[in-house]
Amino acid sequence: MSTWQEVLKQRSITSLEALAQRFGPEHFPPEHQERLRQAIDNFEFRISPPMVDLIQTPDDPIWRQYIPTIQELEVVDGIVDSLSEDRDSPVPNITHRYPDRALFLVSPVCASYCRFCTRRRKVGDPEKIPMSQFESAFVYLEAHREIRDVIMSGGDPLMLSDRRLELILARLRAIEHIEIIRIGSRIPCHLPERVTPELCAMLRRFHPLFINTHFNHPDELTPAAVEALGKLADAGIPLGCQTVLLKGVNDTPEIMLKLMQGLLKARVRPYYIYMADQVAGAEHFRTTVDTGLRIMKALRGWTSGLANPHFVIDAPGGGGKVPLQPEYVESFTEDEVVFRNFRGERYVYRQPRGPAPPRKHLSDPEYLFEAEPRKRKTPERDSA
Numbered sequence: 190m191s192t193w194q195e196v197l198k199q200r201s202i203t204s205l206e207a208l209a210q211r212f213g214p215e216h217f218p219p220e221h222q223e224r225l226r227q228a229i230d231n232f233e234f235r236i237s238p239p240m241v242d243l244i245q246t247p248d249d250p251i252w253r254q255y256i257p258t259i260q261e262l263e264v265v266d267g268i269v270d271s272l273s274e275d276r277d278s279p280v281p282n283i284t285h286r287y288p289d290r291a292l293f294l295v296s297p298v299c300a301s302y303c304r305f306c307t308r309r310r311k312v313g314d315p316e317k318i319p320m321s322q323f324e325s326a327f328v329y330l331e332a333h334r335e336i337r338d339v340i341m342s343g344g345d346p347l348m349l350s351d352r353r354l355e356l357i358l359a360r361l362r363a364i365e366h367i368e369i370i371r372i373g374s375r376i377p378c379h380l381p382e383r384v385t386p387e388l389c390a391m392l393r394r395f396h397p398l399f400i401n402t403h404f405n406h407p408d409e410l411t412p413a414a415v416e417a418l419g420k421l422a423d424a425g426i427p428l429g430c431q432t433v434l435l436k437g438v439n440d441t442p443e444i445m446l447k448l449m450q451g452l453l454k455a456r457v458r459p460y461y462i463y464m465a466d467q468v469a470g471a472e473h474f475r476t477t478v479d480t481g482l483r484i485m486k487a488l489r490g491w492t493s494g495l496a497n498p499h500f501v502i503d504a505p506g507g508g509g510k511v512p513l514q515p516e517y518v519e520s521f522t523e524d525e526v527v528f529r530n531f532r533g534e535r536y537v538y539r540q541p542r543g544p545a546p547p548r549k550h551l552s553d554p555e556y557l558f559e560a561e562p563r564k565r566k567t568p569e570r571d572s573a
């Protein structure tokens with residue numbers, strides 16, 4: 190049986206020629222070739238075998254996520270580092286923005302490269318996530334006792350060998366103040382073969398360890414992917430999913446509902462639905478905030494609360510995640526709150542009687558939590 194490395198090396202598609210051979214040259218006309226090559230020069234191209242096998246027709250939801258297009262060159266208001274992660278990088282491979290957690294980029298590569306990737310400026314380029322510069326990252330993490338949560342990301346951390354991963358995890362676990370470790374990985378979707386019994390046995394030695402995976406369409410929950418997720422769950426690893434709202438991929442309530450329910454069945458708790466970031470080269474994936482709110486309205490009340498993730502915008506410029514909710518409240522006074530439920534039926538909740546303090550606006554400083562006002566930072570984003 191082939192190893193996961195052999196599967197990836199021997200059966201992935203990595204060139205325009207191989208794409209044309211597999212799906213037909215008519216989808217990659219000569220007049221587009223030069224610009225397509227430019228798109229591939231701008232951002233690495235590889236589609237892993239399971240993703241290749243999932244493509245049914247050109248421009249279907251899987252195709253759209255992985256096949257380069259000339260639209261990637263049409264930059265309107267996209268930003269290269271849309272979340273300003275580099276601004277908050279004190280040493281190579283670390284982004285430290287929020288008081289108690291840090292992002293640690295441990296791998297420059299992924300099994301497949303998603304054309305909408307927020308970190309496309311770095312991912313696929315070993316020079317930009319240097320594997321030789323971990324020491325300064327460990328020294329930084331050791332010195333900053335306020336960091337209790339480290340998010341390993343990249344690229345995809347599960348693309349590292351078991352041995353390398355184990356060395357990193359062991360070093361992190363040796364730092365007393367690091368309470369939890371998270372891994373952001375799209376491997377269960379992109380290359381389920383990678384989730385071997387050996388990997389699971391090794392990972393389970395480093396609890397509390399969480400994995401946030403990334404699925405965008407219900408078709409991605411193949412039997413192999415579900416089996417891989419089951420193995421990780423059996424190793425005691427709590428699994429979450431970060432989904433990106435993508436035009437032409439999952440921007441309907443029906444698809445999103447099916448995905449969220451499918452994830453739960455696969456023992457994965459939907460964690461976030463992100464608005465697609467304003468990243469240069471991926472603007473054709475963006476849809477409206479209103480579309481996202483409509484989807485959230487189709488989930489809340491209509492299916493298990495467990496299948497309702499947070500819907501967030503990662504604020505451009507590094508402002509952190511801001512949750513968005515459909516509007517349920519019609520009016521809000523000192524006496525009562527009037528709202529509608531998920532069916533649109535109107536209800537009234539009476540406020541407690543007696544003198545009540547005047548209602549303050551949410552922007553009032555009283556509503557803001559500032560543990561350390563001077564150091565206030567914004568949340569990190571898992572990758573993959």
Ligand code: SF4
Nearest residue numbers: 299302303306375573
């Ligand atoms: S979204 Fe995740 S898996 Fe996809 S290319 Fe970016 S880092 Fe890799």
